[in-house]
Structure formats: structure tokens, C-alpha cells
Amino acid sequence: MELDKSLKVDFLSEIxxxxxxARTNAVRSVDFCRVQMYWTLGKRIFEEEQDGKERADYGAYLLKNLSKExxxxxxxxxxxRQLAFCRQFYKTYPIVNALRSQFNWTQYRLLIQIDxxxxxxxxxxxxxxxxxTARELERQINSGLYERLLLSNDKEAVLAVARRERIPETPLEIIKDPMVLEFLGLKKEAAYYEKDLEQALITHLQDFLLELGNGFSFVARQKRLLxxxxxxxxxxxxxxxLLRCFVVIELLCCVQHKSSYVA
Structure with missing residues (x-):
């Protein structure tokens, strides 16, 4: 019996x-094997260093000559440099079972550089x-996301939300102030028209949703309200x-003040 066309399409889509x-899982598995390899290298290097009489000098000597080989x-x-990261990786995450299989080496390398x-x-x-992704993690670190949230929240509240120990209760716990919108790719001008800023935000909607914070979804633009x-x-x-409410954004580009605002 021949399958109808719609069923064939669904079947093909499923396959x-x-x-x-499977390909994604295979890549992720390879990436995590690499992470485990670098952790094991770091552990072994650290242990070897501890046997050196002059640890600082011996450590530099060890890494230099090991890399040469x-x-x-x-x-x-x-x-x-990579072997030095391995050593730091082990010192930062000394328990191998605590490593997250979702992360690749690039992500861990970014994390271990945070003191x-x-x-x-x-x-x-x-x-x-x-x-x-590693790229998004790097962007959030470079844009000072953690520091921006601390401007209006205490450290324990910020960590509790990240740990999912509590649900955000106020907009200040989610919405970042200020926002960093370098991903819009706008040229450096004294000011922008509202329509230009709005179009740039829509074009880069996915990036803007990440910059807004957790739990946001896009509803409409130029929505008529009475x-x-x-x-x-x-x-x-x-x-x-998370807040269970709509968030209305009004873009105000003030040419006379040579500035732009998101209200």
C-alpha cells in the first residue's frame, strides 16, 4: 500500500x-572527549610539578619542554599556552565527574580565565x-552581563536565579541596564532615527532576545494600543x-541630544 504524500513528507522529516x-550527539561526544583529555593532561602535569623542588621554575621548564616534544x-x-590552560583547568575543576558534557573546550577555556x-x-x-554557544558565552562575558545585573541586584539573588532556586520577581532581576547592542552592526553616528534602530533590532531579533534576558518571546511591532x-x-x-507580563518597548532617538534610548 502506497503512503500518501503528506505521510511521506512527515516520515522523511523524522528520518x-x-x-x-545523531550527528549532533557524535560531535558533542567528540568535544567532551577532548575536554576530558585536556583535564587528564592538566592533572598529570600538576602532579608532575609537585615533584619538582622549585615548583615555579620547574613548572615553566616542564611545560616548555613538553610542548616542544x-x-x-x-x-x-x-x-x-594550551598546556598552561590544561593545568589551570584541572586546578579550577579538580573533580572530573563535575565536568559538564554540554560544554566544549573553548567554553571551559573561557570559564577558567574568570578568577x-x-x-x-x-x-x-x-x-x-x-x-x-562558545561565541555567545564570550560575548556575555565581554559585555559584563554579571556586573550589569549586580547594579540592581545583590549577588545571592543573581546566583539563586541562575541556580534555578528561585523565580525572578521583579523586572530588575531580568532586564539588563544598561543593554549592550553591539551586535546590531550600526555605524557610529551622532544619532539614529527610531525606524533605523527598530529595524536593526528586528533583523537581529534572536540576539536581542538574548540581550533582553531570560524568558522573553517576541509578540509584535508597531502594535496599535488604545x-x-x-x-x-x-x-x-x-x-x-517568568514575570507573566507583557513588556512594551518604546524607542526614543533624540537627534537634538545626540543620544538614543530604549524605554
């Missing part, structure tokens, strides 16, 4: 999904909860599932 998921055979992935344990934990949790018989057009409307 493609299985293949794509490994690079010709295994490539630049075992340079002096503050609370700050590092925050980015680790947010990267896991929001499925950040307030006490007065007609308004809201530039952008979002819904936040």
Missing part, C-alpha cells in the same frame, strides 16, 4: 531529524540553562513567561 540528532607530533593544540568563583559559576549556569480613547503605536512588544 532526517534522527540523522541530524608534543607540537611536532600532535599539532598546535599542545602548545605551551571570581561566583562570577564563574554564574556564567557556567547561564551557559548551561540557555544553551549558549489608552483612554488615545491611540498609540508601541514600537516593540514582548512577553516574559
Amino acid at each position: 532526517k531529524g534522527i540523522i541530524q540528532q 608534543l607540537v611536532p607530533e600532535f599539532g598546535s593544540g599542545f602548545s605551551y 571570581n568563583p561566583d562570577k564563574r559559576e554564574y556564567y557556567e549556569l547561564e551557559a548551561m540553562n540557555n544553551c549558549w 489608552l483612554e480613547d488615545d491611540e498609540f503605536f508601541a514600537d516593540l512588544i514582548f512577553y516574559n513567561r
Whole structure:
């Protein structure tokens, strides 16, 4: 019996999904094997260093000569700098079972360069909860996301939300102030027209949702609203599932003041 056309399409879509998921899992498995390899290297290097009489001098000597032997055979992935990261990786995450299989080496390399344990934990949790790529994790670190949230919240509240120990109760716990919108790619001008800023935000909607914070979804643009018989057009409307409310954004570009605002 011949399958109808719609069933064939659904079946083909399912088969493609299985293949794509298997490929994703295979890549993730390889990435995590690499993470485990670098952790094991770091552990062994650290242990060898502890046997040196002059640890600081011996450590530098050890890494330099080890790299000299490994690079010709295994490539630049075992340079002096990379081996130093391996050692730092083990010192930062000494329990191998605590490593997250969702993270690749690039993500862990970004995390171990954060000296503050609370700050590092925050980015680790947010990267896991929001499925950040290494590129997005790097952007959030460079934009000072943790510090921006601390401007209006205390450290324990910020970490509790990241740990999913509590649900955000106020907009200040979610919405960042200020926002960093470098991903819009706008040229440096004294000021922008509202329509230009709005279009740039829509074009980069996925990045803007990440910058807004957790729980946001896009609803509409230039939405007609009636307030006490007065007609308004809201530039952008979002819904936040954590706050259970709509968020209306009005873009104000003040040419005379050479500035732009998001209200």
C-alpha cells in the first residue's frame, strides 16, 4: 500500500531529524572527549610539578619542554599556552565527574580565565540553562552581563536565579541596564532615527532576545494600543513567561541630544 504524500513528507522529516540528532550527539561526544583529555593532561602535569623542588621554575621548564616534544607530533593544540590552560583547568575543576558534557573546550577555556568563583559559576549556569554557544558565552562575558545585573541586584539573588532556586520577581532581576547592542552592526553616528534602530533590532531579533534576558518571546511591532480613547503605536512588544507580563518597548532617538534610548 502506497503512503500518501503528506505521510511521506512527515516520515522523511523524522528520518532526517534522527540523522541530524545523531550527528549532533557524535560531535558533542567528540568535544567532551577532548575536554576530558585536556583535564587528564592538566592533572598529570600538576602532579608532575609537585615533584619538582622549585615548583615555579620547574613548572615553566616542564611545560616548555613538553610542548616542544608534543607540537611536532600532535599539532598546535599542545602548545605551551594550551598546556598552561590544561593545568589551570584541572586546578579550577579538580573533580572530573563535575565536568559538564554540554560544554566544549573553548567554553571551559573561557570559564577558567574568570578568577571570581561566583562570577564563574554564574556564567557556567547561564551557559548551561540557555544553551549558549562558545561565541555567545564570550560575548556575555565581554559585555559584563554579571556586573550589569549586580547594579540592581545583590549577588545571592543573581546566583539563586541562575541556580534555578528561585523565580525572578521583579523586572530588575531580568532586564539588563544598561543593554549592550553591539551586535546590531550600526555605524557610529551622532544619532539614529527610531525606524533605523527598530529595524536593526528586528533583523537581529534572536540576539536581542538574548540581550533582553531570560524568558522573553517576541509578540509584535508597531502594535496599535488604545489608552483612554488615545491611540498609540508601541514600537516593540514582548512577553516574559517568568514575570507573566507583557513588556512594551518604546524607542526614543533624540537627534537634538545626540543620544538614543530604549524605554
